Structures are given as structure tokens and as C-alpha cells.
Amino acid sequence: MTLGIATVSLSGTLEEKLRAAAAAGFDGVEIFENDLIASPLSPRAVRAMMDDLGLACLLYQPFRDFEGMPGAMRQQAMDRAEAKFDLMGELGADRILVCSNCSPHALGERNRIVADLRELGERAARRGIIVGYEALAWGRHVFDHRDAWSIVEQVDHPAIGIILDSFHSLSRGIPSDSIRAIPGDKIAFVQLADAPRLDMDLLYWSRHYRNFPGQGGLPVDDYVAEIRKTGYAGPLSLEIFNDRFRGWSADLIAADGLRSLRHVEDAAGRLLGRPSAVPPPPAQVRPEFVEFAVSPDDESALEAMFRSLGFARTGRHRSKAVTRWQAGSVNLVINAEPAGFGHSFQVTHGPSICALGLVVSDRNAVAARAAHLGISQVGDEEAPGNLAVPALRGIGGSLVYLVGESDVAAMWADEFAPTGEAPDPRPLTVDHLAAVVRIEEYLSWQLYWRSLFGLQQSAQADVIDPSGLVLSQPLQSSDGALRLTLNASDAAGTLSSRFVEHNFGGGYQHVALVAPDLMDRTKALRQSGADLLAINGNYYADLAARFGLSAEDTARLADAHMLYDRDEQGDYRQLYSRAFRKRFFFEFVERQRYQGYGAPNAGVRLAAQERFRTDDALIDL
Numbered sequence: 001m002t003l004g005i006a007t008v009s010l011s012g013t014l015e016e017k018l019r020a021a022a023a024a025g026f027d028g029v030e031i032f033e034n035d036l037i038a039s040p041l042s043p044r045a046v047r048a049m050m051d052d053l054g055l056a057c058l059l060y061q062p063f064r065d066f067e068g069m070p071g072a073m074r075q076q077a078m079d080r081a082e083a084k085f086d087l088m089g090e091l092g093a094d095r096i097l098v099c100s101n102c103s104p105h106a107l108g109e110r111n112r113i114v115a116d117l118r119e120l121g122e123r124a125a126r127r128g129i130i131v132g133y134e135a136l137a138w139g140r141h142v143f144d145h146r147d148a149w150s151i152v153e154q155v156d157h158p159a160i161g162i163i164l165d166s167f168h169s170l171s172r173g174i175p176s177d178s179i180r181a182i183p184g185d186k187i188a189f190v191q192l193a194d195a196p197r198l199d200m201d202l203l204y205w206s207r208h209y210r211n212f213p214g215q216g217g218l219p220v221d222d223y224v225a226e227i228r229k230t231g232y233a234g235p236l237s238l239e240i241f242n243d244r245f246r247g248w249s250a251d252l253i254a255a256d257g258l259r260s261l262r263h264v265e266d267a268a269g270r271l272l273g274r275p276s277a278v279p280p281p282p283a284q285v286r287p288e289f290v291e292f293a294v295s296p297d298d299e300s301a302l303e304a305m306f307r308s309l310g311f312a313r314t315g316r317h318r319s320k321a322v323t324r325w326q327a328g329s330v331n332l333v334i335n336a337e338p339a340g341f342g343h344s345f346q347v348t349h350g351p352s353i354c355a356l357g358l359v360v361s362d363r364n365a366v367a368a369r370a371a372h373l374g375i376s377q378v379g380d381e382e383a384p385g386n387l388a389v390p391a392l393r394g395i396g397g398s399l400v401y402l403v404g405e406s407d408v409a410a411m412w413a414d415e416f417a418p419t420g421e422a423p424d425p426r427p428l429t430v431d432h433l434a435a436v437v438r439i440e441e442y443l444s445w446q447l448y449w450r451s452l453f454g455l456q457q458s459a460q461a462d463v464i465d466p467s468g469l470v471l472s473q474p475l476q477s478s479d480g481a482l483r484l485t486l487n488a489s490d491a492a493g494t495l496s497s498r499f500v501e502h503n504f505g506g507g508y509q510h511v512a513l514v515a516p517d518l519m520d521r522t523k524a525l526r527q528s529g530a531d532l533l534a535i536n537g538n539y540y541a542d543l544a545a546r547f548g549l550s551a552e553d554t555a556r557l558a559d560a561h562m563l564y565d566r567d568e569q570g571d572y573r574q575l576y577s578r579a580f581r582k583r584f585f586f587e588f589v590e591r592q593r594y595q596g597y598g599a600p601n602a603g604v605r606l607a608a609q610e611r612f613r614t615d616d617a618l619i620d621l
């Protein structure tokens with residue numbers, strides 16, 4: 001299908017917007033009127049630029065407050081339309097969006113609306129122009145695509161069709177199967193936008209919070225599937241009003257936009273059971289290892305931390321300064337190579353998590369899906385990773401290694417010589433990884449993980465750091481084997497923002513491990529000298545009151561500096577290590593059917609970490 005984007009979705013001047021859309025690989029653009037008005041370029045020059053860039057001009061929009069105007073205002077609206085048709089001729093646009101009237105003067109009388117659109121159709125037809133009528137969710141009289149369709153049907157003019165915009169339909173909860181009533185050739189254009197589910201005035205929600213399909217919580221896949229059922233063969237185009245998009249790189253946003261359209265097209269095709277050359281997201285994905293890049297100077301300190309947390313060095317890479325650390329079924333890798341990917345990562349970001357190793361049943365299928373989504377594989381010509389396993393570039397420069405299910409044992413055996421140390425056999429697995437990212441990249445990370453691996457969102461948490469608000473979005477695979485939380489903050493002083501600043505960009509900040517015997521584990525951690533994060537006493541007084549815990553249980557939690565939470569399914573215990581070099585840290589959790597991530601405790605944990613903020617002798621952020 002033809003893939004487009006409205007210029008309003010991107011930051012910068014009109015030229016910058018067009019260049020970014022072309023560079024990302026879009027087929028065409030919707031010229032948003034305000035972008036043209038604000039541009040010093042003439043419509044002819046804009047047309048020439050679109051031609052040079054290989055972009056089709058898919059739509060000119062919006063034309064406002066047209067239908068149902070009283071008295072002299074009716075003629076004025078017709079004159080205005082003729083002026084825009086002239087301009088479209090210069091621009092090379094043959095399609096215009098008329099959005100439903102919002103004016104307080106607008107008459108709701110059905111016959112007038114139909115008559116006005118019919119006359120507009122006559123005028124458009126003389127110019128070879130198609131008019132699409134879109135119901136704005138906050139239109140004065142028309143605010144539902146079902147009404148817009150019934151009007152367009154009654155107008156019954158070949159130059160008048162309907163424009164469907166997923167935001168306007170889905171924000172009002174209009175069932176998508178209502179689209180089946182519309183013949184595909186009467187759909188003049190399709191605009192797509194997702195949005196987080198917010199209980200908010202529709203206009204404000206639309207103008208500030210729209211985002212790309214796969215970044216929000218609206219059922220856009222299903223919407224597109226219904227449109228495909230009508231036989232509609234025109235463009236799918238993104239129309240996003242988003243404050244963060246306006247303030248971020250047009251190139252990066254445009255690249256996300258194309259990824260999002262490819263993703264939603266694929267997802268809709270799958271809902272319809274249509275054959276596809278693009279492999280689906282993997283049915284299962286789980287973490288196999290987490291790789292840490294450190295300088296040779298930091299290596300022994302990190303090794304000491306791993307030992308104190310119960311890990312044993314079980315393997316040495318056969319040719320590189322890379323070691324394997326194990327406890328239970330968790331694998332950590334320390335990469336202290338003086339050259340290559342880990343080295344450059346460490347030089348750029350400091351000691352940090354530079355890669356995740358994920359197990360999938362068919363890694364070639366995931367790599368093919370990644371390529372379709374514009375996610376590049378690290379090639380031989382670039383600095384290769386330190387393991388001979390294919391890797392995908394993640395957002396922010398870290399790598400995602402793909403390990404085939406049947407290759408896991410061979411990967412370890414081929415690359416690492418055993419040291420003879422035996423790992424602690426007690427059960428230990430990875431619960432989740434927490435990434436901290438720039439607020440502008442928060443939605444990019446979500447789209448990456450949702451589109452490539454099919455991870456699903458649960459509710460975003462607003463976490464209160466002593467220095468500001470942190471947004472936290474959990475994502476998980478359908479069986480829960482891979483869980484991530486993405487965290488981002490607008491406020492400069494939060495632990496999240498300090499991490500992004502010190503790290504020179506977003507990355508993984510902590511690894512949470514499941515220890516089913518957390519109380520015993522805590523004792524062992526203390527004996528091995530693990531540096532654990534102390535939690536203040538007031539927290540425990542509140543816990544006892546909130547959950548009705550016995551004095552004994554409360555004292556035991558307090559003594560262990562363990563955090564506690566409970567949901568309908570069960571309970572959760574958490575214990576944090578102090579951070580390594582003010583950067584990353586570990587969490588140990590015990591989950592009893594509990595589904596969340598201890599969001600109510602995050603503020604207490606952040607306050608505990610904040611106490612070390614200015615203490616240079618200590619190692620927290």
C-alpha cells in the first residue's frame with residue numbers, strides 16, 4: 001500500500017519535514033495547511049521539492065468550517081474552497097480533506113449539509129479534485145464516521161468520499177465493524193493515529209497526545225483490518241499531533257512512523273488471515289544473557305560485585321577478554337575487551353549494559369522481520385559484537401543478540417572455556433530489565449519492542465522520584481518470559497534523567513532477578529558482603545497498616561530492607577543492590593502470582609537512592 005505521513009507529524013520547517021519523510025522511505029505526504037502558510041516556499045517550489053524527493057502529494061488538509069454555514073457565510077465558504085483548489089493546482093494535490101464544521105454558526109440541518117457538499121463536489125469535479133469528508137470527534141453536528149458516511153452516501157457524488165481517521169473513531173469508542181457499511185471506493189483517504197488511553201477532552205487529547213500505531217492503546221490494527229475488508233486500495237497515512245514529536249528529530253520520528261505503518265499493516269493482515277512474506281513476531285522470547293561492557297580498570301570491581309551477588313565465573317572466552325558468570329539459570333557476561341563493540345560502548349557510555357542475548361525459536365525469522373521494520377542487523381563491516389551470534393541494533397546503540405533455541409548450548413560451549421567453578425544451583429531467573437531512556441525516545445523504545453517482538457503493554461505507572469515525575473511503561477511477552485520496563489522523565493534531577501545524562505543516552509539501568517526464596521537469599525547476600533540499599537523505617541510502619549501485616553512479618557521485612565506489595569493475584573517482595581559506579585544495579589524479587597513490578601514502592605526506592613546522590617564516596621547515582 002502507499003504509505004504517507006502528514007507534515008504536521010514532524011518537527012522543523014516544511015523542507016525539513018519533507019526531507020525527513022523522504023529519507024524514512026514514505027511514498028508521499030499530506031501537506032498540512034499551516035506548514036505551507038508558514039513556509040517561505042511557493043506552492044510551486046514545494047511541488048518541485050516533493051518531485052525531487054520522490055514524494056507524492058497525497059492530500060491537502062484541512063479545509064475547515066465548510067458545510068451548513070448560514071447566509072452569506074455559505075458563499076464565502078464556496079469562494080474559500082475555490083481559492084484552495086487554485087492552490088492545490090500549483091501544489092500538485094488532487095485530494096482535499098474537509099473536516100466537519102466546528103463553528104458555532106454551523107447549521108445542523110441535514111439537507112443543507114448534503115446540498116453544500118454536493119455543490120462542493122460539482123466544483124471539485126471541474127478541477128479533477130476529490131474531496132474527502134472527515135468527522136472530527138468534536139465536530140459541532142457531525143462527530144461520528146457513521147454520520148459522515150450517511151451524509152456522503154446521500155450526497156452521492158463521484159467527487160465526494162469519506163475520510164476515516166482512526167483517532168476520531170476510536171477515541172469515541174465507535175465500533176470498527178461499522179466501517180463494513182462503506183464501499184472501499186467511497187473512502188477517499190485513511191489517516192492513522194494511536195493514542196494513550198486518557199480520560200480527557202477529545203480535542204485536547206487529539207492535539208497533544210496522538211502517537212504512532214503501536215505506541216498507544218487504541219485498537220488501530222483492527223481498524224485497519226476493517227478498512228482492508230472494504231477493498232479500499234488508497235494510502236495509509238499517519239496524522240500525528242504530538243508535543244514530543246514537535247520537539248524531537250524529524251528524521252528519527254519519521255523512521256519510527258514508517259516502522260509503525262509497516263507494523264500495523266502486518267498486524268491487520270494477520271487479523272484477516274492474509275498470507276504475508278513478513279514473519280510474525282516470535283511466539284516465545286526469553287533472555288539468555290545480559291552483557292556488561294567495562295574498562296579493564298573497572299573489571300575487578302564488577303567481578304567483586306557479581307561475586308557478592310552470588311554469581312560464579314564459570315567460563316572464559318576462548319580468545320577475548322570476556323567472561324561468563326552464572327547463578328541459577330542467569331548468565332551475565334563481562335566484556336572488558338580493549339577493542340571492538342564493547343570497548344567503544346564503554347568509552348561512550350561508561351560501564352554499562354551493552355547487549356541483551358535473547359532466545360527465539362527461529363532467529364532468521366526475527367532478523368527478517370527486523371529488516372522489514374527498518375531495524376538493522378550489525379554487519380561484518382561494522383565493529384562486530386564480541387560473540388559470534390547475529391545481533392540487531394537496539395535504540396540507543398546497544399545490541400540485541402538473537403540466539404536460536406537449538407544454538408544456546410553450542411554458543412556457550414564453542415565460545416567459552418569452562419573455568420571449573422560451579423554455579424550456585426538455587427533457582428534464579430531474570431524477571432525483567434529496566435531501561436531508562438530520554439523522554440523523547442520513550443515511544444520509540446515502545447514501538448521497537450512491540451513491533452519486533454510483539455511485547456504487550458500493561459498500564460503505565462507515574463512514579464514519584466524526589467526530584468520529579470518518572471513515567472514507567474511495562475512491556476511483556478505473552479508468556480511473561482521477557483519483561484521490560486521503560487522509564488523516562490522530563491525533570492532534570494530525577495535518577496532517570498541523571499542516568500541518561502551520565503550514560504550519554506538511554507540504556508538498561510537495572511536487572512531484576514527472581515529468587516523464589518528471597519528471605520534466605522537475603523541472608524546469603526549479606527554473608528557474601530553484597531551492598532544492599534537500605535530502606536527507611538517509616539515505609540514499614542505504612543506497610544503494616546496498609547496490608548495488615550503482623551509485627552513479626554513487618555520486622556522481618558524491615559530488617560532485610562525488603563519492599564513488599566500485593567495485588568489481587570498475590571504478593572511481591574523486592575530487594576535492591578546499590579549501584580555500580582553510579583550507573584546500574586540489581587534487584588531481587590519474589591513473585592507469588594503477582595503481575596506488576598512493585599510500582600507503589602518505586603518512589604520509596606528512588607528516595608533511598610537519592611540519599612547517595614551527592615556522596616562521591618559512595619557509588620549510587
Ligand SMILES: O=C(O)c1ccc(O)c(O)c1
Pocket residue numbers: 061062097099134136165191206207239
Ligand atoms: O485537530 C484538528 O483540527 C484536525 C485537523 C485535521 C484533521 O485531519 C484532524 O484529524 C484533526
Ligand SMILES: [Mg+2]
Pocket residue numbers: 134165191239
Ligand atoms: Mg484527521
